[in-house]
Amino acid sequence: MATKRPTIVDVAKKAGVSKSLVSLVMREAPGVSDERRAMVLRAADELGYRVNFAARSLTANPRSGKLVGFVIRDLEQPWASDVVDIIKPIIEDAGYTVLLTLFSPTNGSRRLDFSALDVLRDLRVTGLVFIGSMHDHPALNRVDFARAVVYSGWGPDGPTADAVRGNDQLGLQLVVDHLVGLGHRRIVHVSGIPGAVATDRADGYRKAMQRHGLREHLSVIQADYTISAGHAAAMHLLRDNPEPPTAITCADDMSAMGVMSAVAHLGLDVAVTGYDNIAMSALSQIDLTTVDQNNAEMAERSARALLARLEQPGAPFMTDVVRPRLVVRGSSFRGVSASGTSSA
Secondary structure, three states, X not given: OOOOOOOHHHHHHHHOOOHHHHHHHHOOOOOOOHHHHHHHHHHHHHHOOOOOHHHHHOOOOHHHHOEEEEEEOOOOOHHHHHHHHHHHHHHHHOOOEEEEEEOOOOOOOOOOOOHHHHHHXXXXXXXXXXXXXXXXXXXXXXXXXXXXXXEEOOOOOOOOOEEEEEOHHHXXXXXXXXXXXXXXXXXXXXXXXXXXXXXXXXXXXHHHHHHOOOHHHOOEEOOOOOHHHHHHHHHHHHOOOXXXXXXXXXXXXXXXHXXXXXXXXXXXXXXXXXXXXXXXXXXXXXXXXXXXXXXXXXXXXXXXXHHHHHHOOOOOOOEEEEOOXXXXXXXXXXXXXXXXXXXX
Protein backbone atom coordinates (compact mmCIF):
# COMPACT_ATOMS: atom_id res chain seq x y z
CA MET A 1 0.00 0.00 0.00
CA ALA A 2 1.34 3.44 -0.96
CA THR A 3 2.34 5.79 1.88
CA LYS A 4 0.22 8.92 2.10
CA ARG A 5 2.15 11.96 0.90
CA PRO A 6 2.40 14.80 3.45
CA THR A 7 0.38 17.89 2.56
CA ILE A 8 0.68 21.58 3.28
CA VAL A 9 -1.85 21.06 6.09
CA ASP A 10 0.44 18.47 7.72
CA VAL A 11 3.36 20.91 7.57
CA ALA A 12 1.26 23.67 9.13
CA LYS A 13 0.19 21.40 12.01
CA LYS A 14 3.74 20.24 12.70
CA ALA A 15 5.15 23.76 12.61
CA GLY A 16 2.24 25.18 14.62
CA VAL A 17 1.44 27.85 12.03
CA SER A 18 -1.33 28.58 9.57
CA LYS A 19 -1.65 26.94 6.17
CA SER A 20 -1.39 30.39 4.59
CA LEU A 21 1.99 30.97 6.19
CA VAL A 22 3.29 27.63 4.90
CA SER A 23 2.08 28.59 1.43
CA LEU A 24 3.94 31.91 1.64
CA VAL A 25 7.14 30.13 2.65
CA MET A 26 6.88 27.55 -0.12
CA ARG A 27 6.31 30.29 -2.68
CA GLU A 28 9.31 32.17 -1.27
CA ALA A 29 7.07 35.18 -0.80
CA PRO A 30 8.41 38.24 1.08
CA GLY A 31 7.13 39.34 4.49
CA VAL A 32 7.93 36.17 6.49
CA SER A 33 10.49 36.39 9.29
CA ASP A 34 13.63 34.27 9.04
CA GLU A 35 12.71 32.47 12.26
CA ARG A 36 9.24 31.44 11.10
CA ARG A 37 10.53 30.55 7.62
CA ALA A 38 13.16 28.26 9.16
CA MET A 39 10.52 26.66 11.39
CA VAL A 40 8.29 25.85 8.43
CA LEU A 41 11.14 24.51 6.29
CA ARG A 42 12.35 22.31 9.15
CA ALA A 43 8.86 20.83 9.59
CA ALA A 44 8.57 20.23 5.83
CA ASP A 45 11.94 18.50 5.75
CA GLU A 46 11.09 16.23 8.68
CA LEU A 47 7.82 15.21 7.04
CA GLY A 48 9.37 14.71 3.63
CA TYR A 49 7.03 17.29 2.11
CA ARG A 50 7.78 18.30 -1.48
CA VAL A 51 6.30 21.22 -3.36
CA ASN A 52 3.80 20.06 -6.00
CA PHE A 53 4.89 22.09 -9.00
CA ALA A 54 2.35 20.37 -11.22
CA ALA A 55 -0.55 21.47 -9.05
CA ARG A 56 0.68 25.05 -9.20
CA SER A 57 0.50 25.07 -12.97
CA LEU A 58 -2.79 23.24 -13.54
CA THR A 59 -4.80 26.44 -13.90
CA ALA A 60 -2.35 28.07 -16.28
CA ASN A 61 -1.79 24.93 -18.35
CA PRO A 62 -4.75 22.54 -18.66
CA ARG A 63 -2.58 19.95 -20.47
CA SER A 64 -0.31 19.61 -17.43
CA GLY A 65 -2.56 16.86 -16.06
CA LYS A 66 -1.69 14.68 -19.09
CA LEU A 67 2.00 14.09 -18.58
CA VAL A 68 3.82 10.85 -19.42
CA GLY A 69 7.35 10.30 -18.15
CA PHE A 70 9.91 8.39 -20.22
CA VAL A 71 12.64 6.93 -17.99
CA ILE A 72 15.63 5.86 -20.10
CA ARG A 73 17.99 3.20 -18.77
CA ASP A 74 21.08 4.25 -20.67
CA LEU A 75 21.12 6.82 -23.47
CA GLU A 76 24.64 5.71 -24.42
CA GLN A 77 23.12 2.60 -25.97
CA PRO A 78 22.40 3.57 -29.61
CA TRP A 79 19.02 1.80 -29.77
CA ALA A 80 17.55 3.89 -26.92
CA SER A 81 17.04 7.03 -29.00
CA ASP A 82 15.44 4.95 -31.76
CA VAL A 83 12.88 3.58 -29.29
CA VAL A 84 12.11 7.08 -27.99
CA ASP A 85 11.62 8.36 -31.54
CA ILE A 86 8.96 5.69 -32.14
CA ILE A 87 7.08 5.81 -28.81
CA LYS A 88 7.03 9.59 -28.34
CA PRO A 89 4.85 10.62 -31.33
CA ILE A 90 2.31 7.87 -30.57
CA ILE A 91 1.88 9.13 -27.00
CA GLU A 92 1.79 12.77 -28.11
CA ASP A 93 -0.80 12.06 -30.80
CA ALA A 94 -3.03 10.73 -28.00
CA GLY A 95 -2.91 14.16 -26.35
CA TYR A 96 -0.16 13.64 -23.77
CA THR A 97 2.97 15.67 -23.10
CA VAL A 98 6.16 13.60 -22.81
CA LEU A 99 8.93 14.27 -20.28
CA LEU A 100 12.32 12.56 -20.75
CA THR A 101 14.46 11.53 -17.77
CA LEU A 102 17.50 9.29 -17.34
CA PHE A 103 18.51 6.52 -14.95
CA SER A 104 21.98 6.46 -16.50
CA PRO A 105 24.92 5.79 -14.17
CA THR A 106 27.07 8.82 -13.38
CA ASN A 107 30.77 9.37 -12.68
CA GLY A 108 31.69 5.95 -14.01
CA SER A 109 29.45 4.17 -11.50
CA ARG A 110 27.27 1.26 -12.59
CA ARG A 111 24.66 2.25 -9.98
CA LEU A 112 21.51 3.80 -11.38
CA ASP A 113 20.26 7.23 -10.31
CA PHE A 114 16.63 6.84 -9.25
CA SER A 115 16.12 10.49 -8.21
CA ALA A 116 14.27 11.05 -11.50
CA LEU A 117 11.32 9.17 -10.00
CA ASP A 118 10.99 11.82 -7.28
CA VAL A 119 10.73 14.54 -9.91
CA LEU A 120 8.13 12.61 -11.90
CA ARG A 121 6.18 11.95 -8.71
CA ASP A 122 6.16 15.68 -7.92
CA LEU A 123 4.92 16.43 -11.41
CA ARG A 124 2.15 13.85 -10.97
CA VAL A 125 2.71 12.17 -14.30
CA THR A 126 -0.20 10.10 -15.55
CA GLY A 127 1.94 7.36 -17.07
CA LEU A 128 5.49 6.01 -17.00
CA VAL A 129 7.43 4.22 -19.73
CA PHE A 130 10.74 2.64 -18.71
CA ILE A 131 12.99 2.27 -21.75
CA GLY A 132 15.70 -0.33 -21.41
CA SER A 133 15.70 -3.25 -19.02
CA MET A 134 15.53 -2.30 -15.35
CA HIS A 135 17.18 -4.37 -12.64
CA ASP A 136 15.13 -5.13 -9.55
CA HIS A 137 15.45 -2.17 -7.18
CA PRO A 138 13.29 -1.01 -4.24
CA ALA A 139 12.71 2.32 -6.02
CA LEU A 140 10.75 0.53 -8.73
CA ASN A 141 8.20 -0.52 -6.11
CA ARG A 142 7.31 3.16 -5.63
CA VAL A 143 5.89 3.91 -9.06
CA ASP A 144 2.25 3.52 -8.04
CA PHE A 145 1.80 7.30 -8.25
CA ALA A 146 1.29 6.80 -12.01
CA ARG A 147 -1.96 5.40 -13.38
CA ALA A 148 -0.13 3.37 -16.02
CA VAL A 149 3.38 1.87 -16.04
CA VAL A 150 4.98 0.02 -18.95
CA TYR A 151 8.46 -1.50 -19.14
CA SER A 152 9.82 -1.47 -22.68
CA GLY A 153 12.34 -4.16 -21.85
CA TRP A 154 12.75 -6.32 -18.76
CA GLY A 155 11.06 -5.00 -15.63
CA PRO A 156 11.06 -6.13 -11.99
CA ASP A 157 10.02 -9.70 -11.21
CA GLY A 158 6.34 -10.19 -10.56
CA PRO A 159 3.13 -8.94 -12.20
CA THR A 160 3.40 -5.31 -11.10
CA ALA A 161 3.13 -3.59 -14.49
CA ASP A 162 2.86 -4.23 -18.22
CA ALA A 163 6.04 -5.18 -20.07
CA VAL A 164 7.09 -5.54 -23.69
CA ARG A 165 10.42 -7.27 -24.23
CA GLY A 166 12.40 -9.36 -26.65
CA ASN A 167 12.92 -13.12 -26.52
CA ASP A 168 16.60 -12.97 -25.55
CA GLN A 169 17.08 -16.71 -25.12
CA LEU A 170 15.78 -17.38 -28.61
CA GLY A 171 18.04 -14.68 -30.04
CA LEU A 172 21.23 -16.37 -28.83
CA GLN A 173 19.95 -19.78 -29.85
CA LEU A 174 19.53 -18.47 -33.39
CA VAL A 175 23.14 -17.25 -33.30
CA VAL A 176 24.57 -20.54 -32.05
CA ASP A 177 22.51 -22.56 -34.55
CA HIS A 178 23.92 -20.38 -37.33
CA LEU A 179 27.52 -20.77 -36.17
CA VAL A 180 27.23 -24.52 -35.67
CA GLY A 181 25.76 -24.77 -39.15
CA LEU A 182 28.91 -23.12 -40.46
CA GLY A 183 31.08 -25.75 -38.75
CA HIS A 184 32.05 -24.00 -35.51
CA ARG A 185 32.34 -25.97 -32.28
CA ARG A 186 34.54 -23.89 -29.98
CA ILE A 187 32.07 -21.06 -29.46
CA VAL A 188 32.43 -18.63 -26.53
CA HIS A 189 29.87 -16.14 -25.22
CA VAL A 190 30.81 -12.65 -23.99
CA SER A 191 28.05 -11.67 -21.57
CA GLY A 192 26.88 -8.28 -20.26
CA ILE A 193 26.21 -6.54 -16.95
CA PRO A 194 24.55 -8.98 -14.52
CA GLY A 195 20.79 -8.74 -14.89
CA ALA A 196 17.81 -10.29 -16.63
CA VAL A 197 19.00 -9.51 -20.17
CA ALA A 198 22.53 -10.85 -19.75
CA THR A 199 21.25 -13.92 -17.91
CA ASP A 200 18.64 -14.75 -20.54
CA ARG A 201 21.05 -14.33 -23.44
CA ALA A 202 23.72 -16.44 -21.73
CA ASP A 203 21.09 -19.09 -20.97
CA GLY A 204 20.11 -19.13 -24.63
CA TYR A 205 23.75 -19.69 -25.58
CA ARG A 206 24.11 -22.54 -23.06
CA LYS A 207 20.91 -24.28 -24.12
CA ALA A 208 21.84 -24.15 -27.80
CA MET A 209 25.37 -25.43 -27.14
CA GLN A 210 24.00 -28.33 -25.09
CA ARG A 211 21.39 -29.11 -27.73
CA HIS A 212 24.19 -29.41 -30.30
CA GLY A 213 26.23 -31.69 -28.01
CA LEU A 214 28.86 -29.01 -27.32
CA ARG A 215 28.69 -28.92 -23.51
CA GLU A 216 32.47 -29.40 -23.26
CA HIS A 217 33.02 -26.12 -25.13
CA LEU A 218 30.71 -24.00 -22.94
CA SER A 219 32.43 -20.77 -21.86
CA VAL A 220 30.89 -17.47 -20.71
CA ILE A 221 33.08 -14.37 -20.23
CA GLN A 222 31.86 -11.30 -18.32
CA ALA A 223 31.85 -7.84 -19.96
CA ASP A 224 29.63 -4.76 -19.71
CA TYR A 225 28.11 -3.74 -23.06
CA THR A 226 30.98 -1.43 -24.03
CA ILE A 227 33.61 -1.54 -26.77
CA SER A 228 36.43 -1.34 -24.23
CA ALA A 229 35.07 -4.23 -22.17
CA GLY A 230 34.61 -6.38 -25.27
CA HIS A 231 38.17 -5.64 -26.35
CA ALA A 232 39.57 -6.49 -22.91
CA ALA A 233 37.56 -9.72 -22.69
CA ALA A 234 38.75 -10.87 -26.11
CA MET A 235 42.40 -10.02 -25.40
CA HIS A 236 42.23 -12.05 -22.19
CA LEU A 237 40.52 -14.93 -24.00
CA LEU A 238 42.63 -15.06 -27.15
CA ARG A 239 46.14 -13.95 -26.23
CA ASP A 240 48.52 -16.90 -25.73
CA ASN A 241 45.63 -19.35 -25.97
CA PRO A 242 46.85 -22.58 -27.63
CA GLU A 243 43.27 -23.58 -28.47
CA PRO A 244 41.31 -20.35 -29.02
CA PRO A 245 37.63 -20.32 -29.92
CA THR A 246 36.76 -20.10 -33.59
CA ALA A 247 33.65 -18.03 -32.85
CA ILE A 248 32.67 -15.49 -30.18
CA THR A 249 29.06 -14.51 -29.56
CA CYS A 250 28.42 -11.24 -27.72
CA ALA A 251 25.47 -10.01 -25.66
CA ASP A 252 25.40 -6.72 -27.58
CA ASP A 253 26.85 -5.02 -30.65
CA MET A 254 29.11 -2.58 -28.79
CA SER A 255 31.07 -5.30 -26.99
CA ALA A 256 31.15 -7.28 -30.26
CA MET A 257 32.92 -4.36 -31.93
CA GLY A 258 35.47 -4.41 -29.12
CA VAL A 259 35.97 -8.12 -29.67
CA MET A 260 36.47 -7.55 -33.40
CA SER A 261 39.09 -4.90 -32.60
CA ALA A 262 41.02 -7.35 -30.41
CA VAL A 263 40.78 -10.10 -33.03
CA ALA A 264 42.20 -7.75 -35.67
CA HIS A 265 44.94 -6.58 -33.30
CA LEU A 266 46.04 -10.16 -32.68
CA GLY A 267 45.83 -11.05 -36.38
CA LEU A 268 43.45 -13.95 -35.76
CA ASP A 269 40.65 -15.39 -37.88
CA VAL A 270 37.65 -15.62 -35.53
CA ALA A 271 33.93 -15.26 -36.22
CA VAL A 272 32.15 -12.62 -34.11
CA THR A 273 28.44 -11.96 -33.60
CA GLY A 274 26.54 -9.25 -31.71
CA TYR A 275 23.04 -8.45 -30.49
CA ASP A 276 20.75 -5.41 -31.10
CA ASN A 277 21.46 -4.65 -34.78
CA ILE A 278 22.45 -1.04 -34.14
CA ALA A 279 23.06 1.14 -37.19
CA MET A 280 26.86 0.85 -37.01
CA SER A 281 26.72 -2.93 -37.27
CA ALA A 282 25.70 -2.65 -40.94
CA LEU A 283 28.71 -0.51 -41.93
CA SER A 284 30.87 -2.26 -44.50
CA GLN A 285 33.95 -1.93 -42.27
CA ILE A 286 32.13 -3.81 -39.49
CA ASP A 287 29.63 -6.05 -41.32
CA LEU A 288 28.48 -7.61 -38.05
CA THR A 289 26.18 -10.61 -37.88
CA THR A 290 23.76 -9.75 -35.10
CA VAL A 291 20.28 -10.23 -33.66
CA ASP A 292 17.59 -7.68 -34.42
CA GLN A 293 15.20 -7.74 -31.47
CA ASN A 294 12.69 -5.69 -33.47
CA ASN A 295 12.93 -2.49 -31.44
CA ALA A 296 10.43 -0.73 -33.69
CA GLU A 297 7.77 -3.35 -32.94
CA MET A 298 8.63 -3.36 -29.23
CA ALA A 299 8.41 0.43 -29.08
CA GLU A 300 5.05 0.59 -30.83
CA ARG A 301 3.60 -2.18 -28.67
CA SER A 302 4.88 -0.40 -25.54
CA ALA A 303 3.13 2.82 -26.54
CA ARG A 304 -0.11 0.97 -27.28
CA ALA A 305 0.14 -0.90 -23.97
CA LEU A 306 0.45 2.38 -22.05
CA LEU A 307 -2.56 3.92 -23.78
CA ALA A 308 -4.59 0.74 -23.22
CA ARG A 309 -3.67 0.76 -19.52
CA LEU A 310 -4.77 4.39 -19.20
CA GLU A 311 -8.12 3.42 -20.74
CA GLN A 312 -8.51 0.27 -18.62
CA PRO A 313 -6.49 0.64 -15.41
CA GLY A 314 -8.07 -2.44 -13.84
CA ALA A 315 -7.19 -4.90 -16.61
CA PRO A 316 -4.78 -7.79 -15.81
CA PHE A 317 -1.10 -6.99 -16.34
CA MET A 318 0.44 -8.46 -19.47
CA THR A 319 3.92 -9.34 -20.75
CA ASP A 320 4.29 -9.14 -24.52
CA VAL A 321 7.33 -11.03 -25.88
CA VAL A 322 8.53 -9.99 -29.34
CA ARG A 323 10.31 -12.53 -31.55
CA PRO A 324 13.83 -11.52 -32.70
CA ARG A 325 15.44 -12.30 -36.05
CA LEU A 326 18.98 -13.15 -37.05
CA VAL A 327 20.72 -10.69 -39.40
CA VAL A 328 23.55 -12.54 -41.15
CA ARG A 329 26.54 -10.53 -42.36
CA GLY A 330 30.19 -11.22 -43.05
CA SER A 331 31.58 -11.32 -39.50
CA SER A 332 30.21 -14.81 -38.78
CA PHE A 333 31.91 -16.35 -41.82
CA ARG A 334 35.41 -15.74 -40.49
CA GLY A 335 37.23 -18.61 -38.85
CA VAL A 336 35.57 -21.05 -41.25
CA SER A 337 37.36 -22.86 -44.10
CA ALA A 338 35.99 -23.12 -47.61
CA SER A 339 34.84 -26.67 -46.85
CA GLY A 340 32.51 -25.36 -44.14
CA THR A 341 34.53 -26.58 -41.13
CA SER A 342 36.23 -24.37 -38.56
CA SER A 343 39.71 -23.39 -39.61
CA ALA A 344 41.29 -23.96 -36.21
